[in-house]
Amino acid sequence: MIDQFRKIIVSLLKEKTDLIEDEIDKCIEIPPDSKMGDYAFPCFSLSKTLKKPPNKIASELAEQISPVNPINEIKAIGPYLNFFLDKKIFSEVVLKKISNETDLYGSDAIGTDKTVVIDYSSPNIAKHLAVHHLRSALIGNALYNIYKELGYKCVGINHLGDWGTQFGQLIVAYRKWGEKNLEKYTITDLNKLYVKFHQEAEKDIHLEDEAREWFKKLENGDGEAIALWKRFKDISLLEFQRVYKMLGIQFDAFVGESFYNTMVDDTVLRIQKKGLSCISEQALIIDLERYNMPPCLLRKKDDTTLYATRDIAAAEYRSAEYHFDKMIYVVGSEQKLHFNQVFKVLELMGYDWANNCVHVDFGLMKFKEGRMSTRKGMVVLLEDLLIEAVERIKKIIEEKNPSLKDKEIVANDVGIGAVIFADLSTKRNKDVIFDWDTVLNFEGETGPYVQYTHARLCSILRKYGKAVTSNIDFALLKEDDAINLIKVLWQYPFVLLKSAQFYEPSLISNYLIDVCAKVNKFYNSHRVLSEDDDLTKARILMVNAARQIIKNGLKILGMHAPTEM
RNA sequence: GCGCCAGUAGCUCAGCUGGAUAGAGCAUCGGAUUUCUAAUCCGGCGGCCGAGGGUUCGAAUCCUUCCUGGCGCGCCA
Numbered sequence: 001m002i003d004q005f006r007k008i009i010v011s012l013l014k015e016k017t018d019l020i021e022d023e024i025d026k027c028i029e030i031p032p033d034s035k036m037g038d039y040a041f042p043c044f045s046l047s048k049t050l051k052k053p054p055n056k057i058a059s060e061l062a063e064q065i066s067p068v069n070p071i072n073e074i075k076a077i078g079p080y081l082n083f084f085l086d087k088k089i090f091s092e093v094v095l096k097k098i099s100n101e102t103d104l105y106g107s108d109a110i111g112t113d114k115t116v117v118i119d120y121s122s123p124n125i126a127k128h129l130a131v132h133h134l135r136s137a138l139i140g141n142a143l144y145n146i147y148k149e150l151g152y153k154c155v156g157i158n159h160l161g162d163w164g165t166q167f168g169q170l171i172v173a174y175r176k177w178g179e180k181n182l183e184k185y186t187i188t189d190l191n192k193l194y195v196k197f198h199q200e201a202e203k204d205i206h207l208e209d210e211a212r213e214w215f216k217k218l219e220n221g222d223g224e225a226i227a228l229w230k231r232f233k234d235i236s237l238l239e240f241q242r243v244y245k246m247l248g249i250q251f252d253a254f255v256g257e258s259f260y261n262t263m264v265d266d267t268v269l270r271i272q273k274k275g276l277s278c279i280s281e282q283a284l285i286i287d288l289e290r291y292n293m294p295p296c297l298l299r300k301k302d303d304t305t306l307y308a309t310r311d312i313a314a315a316e317y318r319s320a321e322y323h324f325d326k327m328i329y330v331v332g333s334e335q336k337l338h339f340n341q342v343f344k345v346l347e348l349m350g351y352d353w354a355n356n357c358v359h360v361d362f363g364l365m366k367f368k369e370g371r372m373s374t375r376k377g378m379v380v381l382l383e384d385l386l387i388e389a390v391e392r393i394k395k396i397i398e399e400k401n402p403s404l405k406d407k408e409i410v411a412n413d414v415g416i417g418a419v420i421f422a423d424l425s426t427k428r429n430k431d432v433i434f435d436w437d438t439v440l441n442f443e444g445e446t447g448p449y450v451q452y453t454h455a456r457l458c459s460i461l462r463k464y465g466k467a468v469t470s471n472i473d474f475a476l477l478k479e480d481d482a483i484n485l486i487k488v489l490w491q492y493p494f495v496l497l498k499s500a501q502f503y504e505p506s507l508i509s510n511y512l513i514d515v516c517a518k519v520n521k522f523y524n525s526h527r528v529l530s531e532d533d534d535l536t537k538a539r540i541l542m543v544n545a546a547r548q549i550i551k552n553g554l555k556i557l558g559m560h561a562p563t564e565m
Numbered sequence: 566g567c568g569c570c571a572g573u574a575g576c577u578c579a580g581c582u583g584g585a586u587a588g589a590g591c592a593u594c595g596g597a598u599u600u601c602u603a604a605u606c607c608g609g610c611g612g613c614c615g616a617g618g619g620u621u622c623g624a625a626u627c628c629u630u631c632c633u634g635g636c637g638c639g640c641c642a
Contacts, residue, residue: 032585042584044622054622079622080585124642161642212640257642283640292568293638300640307642334636336569363570364636400604414604426578429570431635438577442604444590445578452604460601510579513589517606524597524606543601565604 001108001493005090008071009039009083016064017046034484037075037082038090044079054079087483091542092474094490098545099470106493106552111152117322118144118154120330121249124161125236125256126170126190129243130379131434132365132372138423138558139362140330141249142505145556150500155322160256162233163310166194168215171228172207173197182231187239190232191374198375212302219261219304229258246386246416248558260313264305267313268298276348286345296341311342312349319353326356328503333361333429360503363431372434380434390415392440393448397565404564413560414448420559421447425509445513450550451562453516457547458563460528461540468544469537476538481522485546488518492549496556505557512553519546 010024017024024041031040043054043061050057058076065081067074070093073084098105120140123133140156148154173193174182201207218225237254244250268284271277277286282301288294298309318327329339339359346354366372372379393415397407404410422439426432442448461468477486492511499507528539551561 026582027584029584032588036585040585044584047622078585164642166641281639285639294568295639297639302640304640306640332636333570335642337637338642340569361570366635396604401602430578431571433577438591441591444604446590446604448604449590452602456602456605463601506579510589513579517589520605521607523601524603527601529601565602 001497003490003494004093005070005085006039008068009041012065012068012071012074013041013061013081016061018049019046031080031082034480034487036077036080038085038487039083041081041083042079043081047079087478088474090490091477091483091486094486095474095541095545096470098489098548099468099541102548103552105548106149106496106556108150108493108497110497111147111150113153114151114325115153115155115322116147117157117318117324117327118147118330119157119159119328120144121244121251122157122159122161122331123240124166125240126167126187126194126232127236127374128187128191128379129240129382130372130374131382131385132379133382134419134423135362135365135428135432136330136332137244137247137249138420139360139428139503139505140328141247141558142424142508142556143328143330143360143500143503145558146496146500146505146508149496149556152325155253155324156251157318158251158254158256159314160233160236160254160258162229162236162256163218163258163261164307165212165215165304167218167229167232168211168213169197169201169208170194170232171214171218171225172211173200174228182228185231185235187236190235195375195377212304216302216304233258243383243386246383247420248416248560257307257310257314260310260317261305263313263317264309267316268305268309271298271312271345271349274349276345286348288341288344291344293337293341293344296345308338308342308345311338312345315342315346315357316351319351324353324356326358327353328358328360330360330362333363335359336361358503360428362428365432365434368433368435385439386416386419388436389419389440393418393442396442401565406564410562410565413562414442414451414565417447417451417554417559418442419447420557421450421509424505424557425513427506428504447559448565450512450516450554451559452565453519454547454550454554454561455563455565456523457519457543457550460543461547462563464529464536464540468540470541472538472541473534474538476535477542479522479526481518481525482539482542485515485518485522486542488515489545489549492553508553508556512550512557515546515549515553519543519550 006028009028010021013024014021027041029040031037043057046057047054055078058079058081061081062074062076065074070086070089071083072086075082118140121137123129144154144156170193173196177196178193214225218229277284277298283297284299285295285297288296296308297306299305343354343357390411393411397404397411419439495507495511499505528543530536554561
């Protein structure tokens with residue numbers, strides 16, 4: 001989507017300068033204070049070619065360019081040429097567009113006929129989902145929604161960590177110390193075995209070898225190994241699905257690493273035929289020294305495959321299966337090198353689509369005391385956090401709005417939403433310290449704040465009780481508080497585009513805070529419902545537009561927007 | 566040692582594809598509710614934007630050196 005107001009300014013400037021449209025468009029900015037105008041064109045860059053001071057250029061341009069509808073004033077302020085929109089026309093364009101497009105406001109067609117594969121969440125099976133698994137799942141889910149909104153066909157893949165030496169470890173632990181009634185096992189039981197293995201392995205170095213042997217059996221299709229592994233996987237999936245359901249996260253495919261087991265031999269063979277690999281210290285590797293990277297390991301000395309091998313095979317498979325235009329891996333930044341290696345190998349294999357693979361990395365979540373570790377039991381289970389969030393919200397509802405109907409549903413929406421919003425509101429590449437009171441803070445720049453604002457707007461509309469009309473006198477929306485709100489509403493589609501461009505959902509959560517701050521400012525100083533019918537109608541239209549944007553934005557983040565709370 | 570990421574108010578962060586006086590929230594102090602939900606709003610306090618050097622008309626933003634913290638660097642994922 002293009003900003004039609006911006007476009008008009010570009011065309012006006014194009015007539016009076018020698019610059020091309022793109023250059024002008026890049027320069028145009030939104031002034032820090034709306035008193036200075038709605039759009040501004042800095043004249044510094046022109047001063048070189050024109051050999052005149054920028055202030056002079058600005059004032060000359062201001063004289064030369066006469067304002068045309070919807071611009072009603074062009075004024076030089078220092079070295080800037082500032083454009084003032086006709087507020088009436090601006091409000092009309094914005095509010096009518098939102099009013100017409102409703103749930104589709106913000107959507108775009110740039111992704112039509114393009115496919116994006118998004119690999120997110122991708123936890124290891126046989127371990128609980130813990131809070132540090134949140135980030136990949138939530139960022140991935142949000143990116144899925146963002147790209148879908150922009151017209152892309154999205155394929156969400158949960159690339160389960162269901163293969164690897166760790167399952168050899170688990171099988172060993174189960175056979176040595178496990179209760180034999182596998183039907184009754186939960187993830188907690190598997191987790192205990194996993195922890196036990198690592199405790200014992202510190203005392204007995206042979207255990208690791210034994211585990212590697214069992215993994216080899218697994219890769220070779222040994223009956224007992226496969227049966228155990230399959231059961232471990234079923235137990236895990238059952239519990240994962242429960243938590244995903246709580247979070248409202250879905251996938252198009254649950255395809256784990258094991259799925260590619262039958263393909264890796266072929267993949268490795270082709271790599272070898274291309275002469276990309278060599279043997280080093282008994283392992284099969286691809287030397288990447290030329291590219292300033294450590295080697296990529298394909299096969300261990302016992303011939304079994306590694307994570308990278310399976311990722312390469314998986315990428316090939318996905319390319320053939322989905323013909324993607326872009327493939328996004330939402331995986332922690334500690335795996336940056338791994339993905340750089342994998343992408344480089346794909347490129348060396350001759351795949352031009354290797355350039356369309358992106359590692360969307362994010363910072364580590366840890367405790368004040370240090371790293372989270374399943375092995376050491378240093379985790380907060382995701383499910384526990386979600387339950388606690390909902391419980392705390394229930395208490396607040398009893399305090400503030402005890403007569404609320406559907407308390408359970410609202411508490412769920414708000415509690416889970418608070419956790420989602422908290423996670424998505426900082427830029428993804430920052431490390432985060434997990435702290436109960438931070439995640440479960442419900443005041444200020446939080447999910448509940450956004451949802452609360454939405455609920456209040458809904459409340460006004462309920463009280464109004466009549467149909468919203470866009471047949472209003474737009475001149476009545478004249479207060480700065482109103483105009484500032486409408487201006488920020490106009491930005492939503494561009495924020496969405498930017499969040500896709502940078503793979504950054506936090507742009508949307510921060511934007512929503514901005515919208516809510518402006519809504520609340522208006523709300524606190526102006527009445528919406530009043531004796532003045534025309535004014536009420538006008539403000540209702542604006543309120544409804546703000547409500548719509550908050551709802552659309554929350555949906556992108558994977559949150560519900562309760563109409564009452 | 567090498568590589569990647571981060572360092573902005575007491576705390577958590579936004580601003581970083583160079584632009585007008587560095588913005589929020591939390592905390593703290595004070596104020597706003599006979600009227601649309603006070604999970605809100607308004608005001609006060611609070612900053613050598615990690616340090617130095619450079620590029621530029623202009624640097625929190627770009628380059629460079631250094632400091633601090635996190636992560637990664639061959640048989641885990």
